[in-house]
Amino acid sequence: MLAGAAASALAAGGIYELVDQLSGAPPERTVAPPRPDEQHLLDGVSVIVDNDVEVVIPPLHHQLVTANVRADDLRAAQRELSDALDELDRRYEQTPAGLGVTLAWGLRYFEGRVPTAWRTHAPYDRRAGKPALLPAVRFPSDPDETLLEDNDVAILLRSDSRDHLAHAAGVLFGDLDVFDVTSIRRGFVGGGFGGRRSLPKQIAMAAGVPGADLIPTSAQLFLGFTSTQKDALGPRLIANHETLGLVDLGPKHYFRQGTSMHVSHLFEDLEAWYLNFDFRERVATAFRPGQPELREGTLTVPQPRKRADSPRGVEREFQKQGRIGHSSAIQASSRLQRDHVATDGTVYKRGTAIPQRADFNTLDNPFDWSSRRDVDQMQPGPRAGLHFVVFNPSSDDFHRNRRAMDGVLPDGTRLPLNARERNQGFNSVLRTTHRQNFLVPPRRHRSFPLAEL
Amino acid sequence: MRRLGVLVLGAFALAGCGGNDAVNAAAKVRCPAKAAAGWQKLANRVDAPVFCPSWLPDPLDGVIGSRWNNINEVGRDRSYLLSWVWQETGPGAAGGEKHVNLRGYPGRTRVPKCVNADSKKRELIPCFSDAAGTVRLGGRTATVYNVNQDADQWHVLYAWRYGGSLYTVSEHVAPPFGYRKVRQNLDRMLRNLVLVRPATP
Numbered sequence: 001m002l003a004g005a006a007a008s009a010l011a012a013g014g015i016y017e018l019v020d021q022l023s024g025a026p027p028e029r030t031v032a033p034p035r036p037d038e039q040h041l042l043d044g045v046s047v048i049v050d051n052d053v054e055v056v057i058p059p060l061h062h063q064l065v066t067a068n069v070r071a072d073d074l075r076a077a078q079r080e081l082s083d084a085l086d087e088l089d090r091r092y093e094q095t096p097a098g099l100g101v102t103l104a105w106g107l108r109y110f111e112g113r114v115p116t117a118w119r120t121h122a123p124y125d126r127r128a129g130k131p132a133l134l135p136a137v138r139f140p141s142d143p144d145e146t147l148l149e150d151n152d153v154a155i156l157l158r159s160d161s162r163d164h165l166a167h168a169a170g171v172l173f174g175d176l177d178v179f180d181v182t183s184i185r186r187g188f189v190g191g192g193f194g195g196r197r198s199l200p201k202q203i204a205m206a207a208g209v210p211g212a213d214l215i216p217t218s219a220q221l222f223l224g225f226t227s228t229q230k231d232a233l234g235p236r237l238i239a240n241h242e243t244l245g246l247v248d249l250g251p252k253h254y255f256r257q258g259t260s261m262h263v264s265h266l267f268e269d270l271e272a273w274y275l276n277f278d279f280r281e282r283v284a285t286a287f288r289p290g291q292p293e294l295r296e297g298t299l300t301v302p303q304p305r306k307r308a309d310s311p312r313g314v315e316r317e318f319q320k321q322g323r324i325g326h327s328s329a330i331q332a333s334s335r336l337q338r339d340h341v342a343t344d345g346t347v348y349k350r351g352t353a354i355p356q357r358a359d360f361n362t363l364d365n366p367f368d369w370s371s372r373r374d375v376d377q378m379q380p381g382p383r384a385g386l387h388f389v390v391f392n393p394s395s396d397d398f399h400r401n402r403r404a405m406d407g408v409l410p411d412g413t414r415l416p417l418n419a420r421e422r423n424q425g426f427n428s429v430l431r432t433t434h435r436q437n438f439l440v441p442p443r444r445h446r447s448f449p450l451a452e453l
Numbered sequence: 454m455r456r457l458g459v460l461v462l463g464a465f466a467l468a469g470c471g472g473n474d475a476v477n478a479a480a481k482v483r484c485p486a487k488a489a490a491g492w493q494k495l496a497n498r499v500d501a502p503v504f505c506p507s508w509l510p511d512p513l514d515g516v517i518g519s520r521w522n523n524i525n526e527v528g529r530d531r532s533y534l535l536s537w538v539w540q541e542t543g544p545g546a547a548g549g550e551k552h553v554n555l556r557g558y559p560g561r562t563r564v565p566k567c568v569n570a571d572s573k574k575r576e577l578i579p580c581f582s583d584a585a586g587t588v589r590l591g592g593r594t595a596t597v598y599n600v601n602q603d604a605d606q607w608h609v610l611y612a613w614r615y616g617g618s619l620y621t622v623s624e625h626v627a628p629p630f631g632y633r634k635v636r637q638n639l640d641r642m643l644r645n646l647v648l649v650r651p652a653t654p
Binding site: 210211212213214271272274275276277278279280281321322323422423 | 571572573574578579582583599600606607608609626631632633636
């Protein structure tokens with residue numbers, strides 16, 4: 001019965017069918033190179049220039065499905081899932097024009113299903129002095145009711161084609177009998193660069209979301225500003241466990257070319273954002289209080305490596321202005337504070353971004369579908385929000401960034417800001433409902449990792 | 454034809470001597486009888502024309518001194534703020550707030566400055582900002598401002614100039630009214646404003 005309900009939900013497009021109707025032809029994409037060993041990378045992603053800034057164009061459609069493992073025979077399940085994933089690989093390139101499939105596994109799976117192998121092979125974050133995969137925590141700006149989740153697995157599907165997502169969901173959750181779906185989360189990211197109308201406003205207006213009329217016409221996301229500046233996203237391999245040397249990969253380097261993934265959902269109060277913060281304050285809040293003057297209405301703001309902020313810079317600006325900006329506060333932790341030479345010889349310059357974000361706007365309330373409607377506090381009707389998905393070398397690395405967003409800097413400095421106060425970056429217009437950390441194994445171990453040992 | 458000319462001349466003569474129009478000819482509305490005396494008194498007090506609302510969202514009535522009129526202030530610079538508010542606590546449709554402000558700044562047309570209460574430096578910022586185009590209704594062209602300060606915080610505000618003065622009407626975006634409905638309400642309020650001139654002593 002439940003499986004049938006989940007299958008129906010996966011097949012239904014709902015409000016998100018509008019993405020196809022409103023977006024027109026998908027963006028032009030380049031041909032992909034051979035499939036990478038990393039599951040979390042997407043090839044063939046377009047880059048455009050907007051306001052003299054290079055901007056990455058993410059896939060239009062996103063779907064994240066969480067599940068628990070139903071199968072008792074893990075090795076058989078591993079083979080079945082692996083075959084299904086191979087079938088998808090044969091059919092689609094790992095590109096926005098094709099299909100991005102990323103399987104991320106939670107602590108519940110590793111500790112409950114493969115505990116012995118996990119104890120041997122679990123990656124360890126040397127800097128944090130903790131495992132690289134940690135249980136989710138609430139951050140200073142999170143409300144008490146933020147739900148810390150414990151799913152076995154999360155499967156992130158990304159594509160310019162909703163049909164590709166539907167097909168993949170059918171293969172993984174309909175044809176296979178290895179998962180019990182716990183939630184389905186959907187959304188979109190939609191350009192509009194060069195003055196064209198973007199998806200967020202059109203879809204929010206069609207859904208009648210409060211504040212939809214106030215979203216700028218060509219905004220990439222509900223909150224207006226472009227967030228996928230190339231300089232603000234980690235370069236290709238930087239979020240791998242091994243690249244920055246933060247993570248001890250254990251005796252066999254089983255999880256080499258893997259990464260950590262954090263998933264959260266948050267509601268966005270569009271009316272508060274657009275009616276209480278004028279353009280100047282929205283810039284100060286989203287970027288930095290001392291952001292050089294911008295032409296009113298600018299949506300794509302440069303975030304160059306050379307101007308990346310440091311803990312001292314954030315603290316100084318806070319002393320002067322009494323507030324922090326979202327990007328600059330996070331940069332104190334999310335950007336390299338000095339040059340780094342990776343094990344493969346690649347030089348990552350100071351100011352380079354580490355996280356690779358894959359967040360997407362949503363009208364889920366808070367999810368498109370849940371098997372635990374009461375626990376997840378499912379509500380009828382659409383509501384503006386964001387499914388935040390990000391890849392970092394370790395859970396702790398994400399936690400550091402997220403604490404910096406609240407004014408708790410990586411050197412331990414805690415700026416005196418109240419939870420969700422107006423001067424604490426974006427926080428006053430956000431409300432986080434759910435969080436979970438996952439580990440993304442390399443492609444070769446993506447199906448029921450460690451089950452073969 | 455000749456008769457019309459006489460009527461028009463008469464109307465100008467009345468306006469020129471500072472009489473009370475109390476009629477919005479474009480919208481064919483009058484300042485409501487129960488509100489007219491209060492608005493006339495205000496015009497006299499600030500010695501400048503004021504705009505009487507002939508329509509406000511129900512149950513707000515635009516009557517100065519009525520049970521819904523929670524602010525009636527005139528500053529030393531003759532600027533005025535009049536506010537009507539209805540509040541009801543309760544879940545869903547049972548609760549909500551309707552709040553409309555009307556302001557005037559006699560003798561000046563520039564957007565006033567407000568103290569930024571959220572800034573450590575308490576700097577001065579425009580009281581009305583994030584202009585979102587103009588609307589022309591009831592013979593007036595108003596600029597729409599989405600971000601406003603002080604009593605107009607979280608309101609959408611229409612501002613227009615008349616006779617060397619700045620005037621505004623704003624409404625709070627709060628249940629039961631979202632942004633779109635507030636804009637419709639403001640359109641209707643703007644269309645139905647009635648000019649009230651100070652009476653000659």
